[in-house]
Amino acid sequence: MRALRSSAVAAIAVATALTAVAGCAEKSDGKGAGGKGTIEVTATDTGCEVSTKEFPAGHARFAVQNKGSKVTEVYVYAPGDRIVTERENIGPGTKAEITAEIKAGHYEIACKPGMKGDGIRQKVTASGKGADAKRDPRLDAAVAAYRKYVQQQADQTLPRTQKFADAVKDGDVESAKKTYALSRVGWERTEPVAESFGDIDPKVDVREDGLEDGQKWTGWHKLEKSLWEEKKISGDDKKLAGTLITDLKDWQKRVGTAEITPTSMANGAKELLDEVATGKVTGEEERYSHSDLIDFQANVEGAEKAYTLLKPVAAKNDPELAKELDKQFAAIRARLDKHRDKGSADGFAAYDTVGKSERKTLSDGVNALAEPLSKLAAAVAK
Structure with missing residues (x-):
């Protein structure tokens, strides 16, 4: 976000x-x-x-x-x-x-x-x-694989969000609530690439307090507020559901043109951890639905995907860094697993049920991962 x-x-x-x-x-x-x-x-x-x-x-x-x-x-x-x-x-x-x-x-x-x-x-x-001519071919392979991954996430997001939008258009509050969080997973996994275009994120993922002067509030979070706080779907919400699909189709079409490099993958992984630290751990991101934990997981998954693809080169250039990243990714996954709830629509407990001490434990895990992850770009650029 x-x-x-x-x-x-x-x-x-x-x-x-x-x-x-x-x-x-x-x-x-x-x-x-x-x-x-x-x-x-x-x-x-x-x-x-x-x-x-x-x-x-x-x-x-x-x-x-x-x-x-x-x-x-x-x-x-x-x-x-x-x-x-x-x-x-x-x-x-x-x-x-x-x-x-x-x-x-x-x-x-x-x-x-x-x-x-x-x-x-x-x-x-x-x-x-520049100095690209001598780049390790494994990095070119990593970029190609990541580009495919990003496109797959966009492609998978559209049908999931269509289910959400259809429920909104039907005025079905409960169905819309059940499909809301799952519709956002692909976006959260690859958010830095989507944000690189500059104009898509403010349309689909902006919070109310992030609006620029004169900007109309559109996207997921406007609908989230209607569903959980206002507990009803207005005629404008039904129109916004259609607008959300239109904007996400634009993202799906354009994501293949994104400029992706090994260092942008590494920096994007770090950005995803920043998203967790400033939005998910604080409860800001999903302040109405409290579905922050599935967003948290998606951000971590996206960061780990980028790291895994870059790991062959990173491990060669900085084996201790790769060892620490392996350790910290495993640790944060284990901390998230403690908050799974099979009875919820998205598989996680509502974040407003997570106590202060548990939130601190999650925050500490994010910080422990963010520190070595901030060094990944330098490791692949050696």
Whole structure:
């Protein structure tokens, strides 16, 4: 959910997701960022300074330092606001490193204090041919397999969501509730790829407090609110169900054109864990239906799929990292398994029944996985 967060949600991110911010950022001790060939990005509450406006195409390393008082996120945008790479939840006084494969061309680096809006932007250029010619063929195979996986998830989402939409159009509240969470699984597994287009996510997955000025609320979560909070389906909801299908068909058609690289797969896996930390563990994502745990599982599954495909190269370049990732993926799956409920429509307990201590246990597991996962892109770029 790239839904733009309110200040209240940003505060939640500080209080919870960033309790173990070492996963995506390091404390400002002067040791984490910088180095030869690194593009340094200094974010403040009012600025976004970049150390160089031109750098060689190929594997680029961005060293981000947040000197502001707000949680920030940094994006690299291609023309049309297509997301090339990003890093969320960079807390005040912390650093983060991002490794990404950047083709020759013109881009914008955006810092988003408070994780809201279009961000403070700097234009940059990647020049030259890059260093792709010698890429390990196993990485090309990983990209091809992941591209197939992403398309499969989109293809499977449409019939599941059609069942949900049909129930809404029929005015059948109970059937719509039963099919809601399952309709979202494929999207949650591959969300970073969908979000890379820039315009689809705000249509189908935005939260009410993430709406831009003048933006009409559409998508899954508008219908979720009607079903669980308002407990009824309006005529507008029935129209929105059709709009949701139209927007998801657009995603299904376009997902095959997404630009996917080994580093975007790795960074996307980390982004999925960020989604868990800021939305699922906090209960923000499914605040009406409380179906956060199946979203949680889908995010983890998508992250693990990307890692598994990249593992042959990552394990060669950094065997200790691969060993730790194997351990932490197994651990988070085990923690999720404790909350399964065969009697529920989606197979998990409602998240509002999960106590504070259990939520902390889940959060600790996410943080333990996020830290090594943040290093995966660098491992496959070696």
